[in-house]
Amino acid sequence: MWQIDRTGTPQAQAFGEPGDTRADLADLIGLQADEVDAWLVRPDGAPPDDPGGEVPNTILFLWAGDLGAIGQAAVRWSGEMAYARSLGFHVVELDFRDGRSDYQALDVLAAYSQSGELHGLVVTGHGCPAGFGTGGITERLGLGNWTFTYEELDEAFRYRLAVVVLNACLSGFSCQDKEIRTATRFLRTRIDPDYRLEVGGRDLVSTSPGARFWGHQKILFPVLQGGRLRRLLRPGEQGTVCG
Numbered sequence: 001m002w003q004i005d006r007t008g009t010p011q012a013q014a015f016g017e018p019g020d021t022r023a024d025l026a027d028l029i030g031l032q033a034d035e036v037d038a039w040l041v042r043p044d045g046a047p048p049d050d051p052g053g054e055v056p057n058t059i060l061f062l063w064a065g066d067l068g069a070i071g072q073a074a075v076r077w078s079g080e081m082a083y084a085r086s087l088g089f090h091v092v093e094l095d096f097r098d099g100r101s102d103y104q105a106l107d108v109l110a111a112y113s114q115s116g117e118l119h120g121l122v123v124t125g126h127g128c129p130a131g132f133g134t135g136g137i138t139e140r141l142g143l144g145n146w147t148f149t150y151e152e153l154d155e156a157f158r159y160r161l162a163v164v165v166l167n168a169c170l171s172g173f174s175c176q177d178k179e180i181r182t183a184t185r186f187l188r189t190r191i192d193p194d195y196r197l198e199v200g201g202r203d204l205v206s207t208s209p210g211a212r213f214w215g216h217q218k219i220l221f222p223v224l225q226g227g228r229l230r231r232l233l234r235p236g237e238q239g240t241v242c243g
Contacts, residue, residue, distance in 0.1 A: 004239025006088025016051035030162030030210035038159040056119035064125030087240035102146040110156035120163035127168025151199040160206035172215030173200035
């Protein structure tokens with residue numbers, strides 16, 4: 001039976017026994033079995049009968065929200081990162097206020113995926129069905145301007161992720177959805193029958209039975225309705241540290 005040793009490093013050790021399959025490993029940690037060559041790193045010289053290796057163990061927290069420290073406190077941002085660390089994950093934070101451009105932030109995301117380290121993504125920001133970013137007020141105040149499309153992220157990632165939390169409006173759609181809501185005035189939405197989505201937020205997460213996703217298909221009020229990692233992923237799931 002597979003054992004995952006998550007100790008806060010960018011990758012975790014996966015220990016298997018004879019008879020353990022990569023498909024079983026994928027189901028356990030929430031990644032896709034048909035993408036195993038992208039996320040499982042085998043040690044040099046490993047014997048063929050040893051199925052183990054290193055698996056992704058980094059969750060990236062991306063902040064594109066409003067109100068700075070007050071906004072982060074309202075959605076328990078620091079507490080969510082602390083919870084991820086308590087599960088044994090390596091946590092990396094990207095914040096638009098730190099001076100990176102959105103292109104540079106996308107490069108960071110891509111690098112963690114290319115190295116087989118990226119396990120999950122947690123986002124807070126403003127959104128539409130096709131992506132998310134900072135809001136108009138933030139831009140007008142000259143504090144920053146980040147915009148990410150889900151299609152850009154999908155192209156940057158070598159594999160679909162095990163856990164994705166998108167605290168952004170209209171972030172819960174997939175390219176398979178036929179009735180997609182778009183924003184109208186006064187915090188309202190409507191189904192747009194002509195809207196076609198190439199890549200939605202849900203398309204970033206794997207189809208593994210062990211995967212976890214949270215997104216919203218209407219206007220989101222994050223303090224009241226926001227997705228929380230601590231509600232989505234419990235200790236012991238995806239090979240995490242048990243309390």
